[in-house]
Amino acid sequence: MVNYLHQISIFYYLLNEFCLQLNVKLLISRGMENINMLHTFFKALTFLLFSLSSLLPMGALAQTTTKAKLQLAITVDDLPDHGELPAGWTYEELSAKFLAAFKAHHLTGVYGFVNSHVINEDKPELLHILEEWHAAGQKLGNHTYSHMDFNSSSLKDFETDILKNEVILSKLAPPEEFKYLRFPFLSEGKTLQNFRDLRSFLKEHEYKVAPITADFHDWRWNDAFPRCVKHNRKAEIAQLKVKFIEKALKALVDAEKEMTGLFARPVKHIQLLHFGAFDAMMMDELLTAYEKAGVEFISLDEALQDPIFNESSPPTPDTLRDMTEKELGSIEHGKTEQRIDTDELAEEKEFDSYCKPSLSKLFSTKVKT
Numbered sequence: 001m002v003n004y005l006h007q008i009s010i011f012y013y014l015l016n017e018f019c020l021q022l023n024v025k026l027l028i029s030r031g032m033e034n035i036n037m038l039h040t041f042f043k044a045l046t047f048l049l050f051s052l053s054s055l056l057p058m059g060a061l062a063q064t065t066t067k068a069k070l071q072l073a074i075t076v077d078d079l080p081d082h083g084e085l086p087a088g089w090t091y092e093e094l095s096a097k098f099l100a101a102f103k104a105h106h107l108t109g110v111y112g113f114v115n116s117h118v119i120n121e122d123k124p125e126l127l128h129i130l131e132e133w134h135a136a137g138q139k140l141g142n143h144t145y146s147h148m149d150f151n152s153s154s155l156k157d158f159e160t161d162i163l164k165n166e167v168i169l170s171k172l173a174p175p176e177e178f179k180y181l182r183f184p185f186l187s188e189g190k191t192l193q194n195f196r197d198l199r200s201f202l203k204e205h206e207y208k209v210a211p212i213t214a215d216f217h218d219w220r221w222n223d224a225f226p227r228c229v230k231h232n233r234k235a236e237i238a239q240l241k242v243k244f245i246e247k248a249l250k251a252l253v254d255a256e257k258e259m260t261g262l263f264a265r266p267v268k269h270i271q272l273l274h275f276g277a278f279d280a281m282m283m284d285e286l287l288t289a290y291e292k293a294g295v296e297f298i299s300l301d302e303a304l305q306d307p308i309f310n311e312s313s314p315p316t317p318d319t320l321r322d323m324t325e326k327e328l329g330s331i332e333h334g335k336t337e338q339r340i341d342t343d344e345l346a347e348e349k350e351f352d353s354y355c356k357p358s359l360s361k362l363f364s365t366k367v368k369t
């Protein structure tokens, strides 16, 4: 902006000089008065632009140094039933909390990825949760019928599970909306051949893959929370709340660093969350924290417009790492497995320790009975 103004003012300065020369040459001509007026006009304009361009740098600098907003699409897996709920809680309440938080933060088109086996085989009453989600302006996508793990199933079974889920999805949303696949467990295939075969199937059935770039294992909180409510551990619930926001923000910063490292530019992000009790309780706070951290919410469709999410380039860091290492050989892959296992085990141990009944309580209970 500043450079642009300088260039314009230099241009007018030169024009002014030209008018001056013309003025001298045409002193005795009939157009002298007009040339003089033009000269005065350009002189004033030049002065104005020079003044403006010297005043602007501070504002313009602030503008250019303001960090660009990190663009993030929120997505929610495992509708309409994700894990255990604290006693007395219902999925209806969960849904209401999610939808209220989205409304408060002006989020529409948030994808909820559905496993419909729950509705078909166990809880038909949960169908209206999907209806409400859709009616509130949010979207529904395919997470397979039975939450099948592609890394431990055959290609044929996995394809069948995707199509089976369409029976309910097609009653709730148009195909162009629900034909987005989120892989359960983010398992995109145990071999490159599996990965490629399924991509061909998805292309044939006009599906898009809904990958993720950011994940902080939010489901771990949903596992621990019912236990904390059961044992009325208010202090630990408070700890879990703080940790939830901290981990979410850190994971996003890490994802931004990792993706910028891979693609040498900021990319659009996709956040993985789950339809669980702790997520529902924290959703408003989480979205507020993201906003304060400079996040701009975008839809999944907008995120997928980033060229990193094209068919030939598996986008998630884990997928990229796994595929590359599988191609490089088993030794490197073995190392990665070991590293991930260590991290996961430490995390699992930490979350398992939340809200366990204390030994003294167990002992006193035992004595009483």
Ligand SMILES: [Zn+2]
Pocket (backbone or CB within 6 Å): 077, 078, 143, 147, 184, 185
């Ligand atoms: Zn899932």
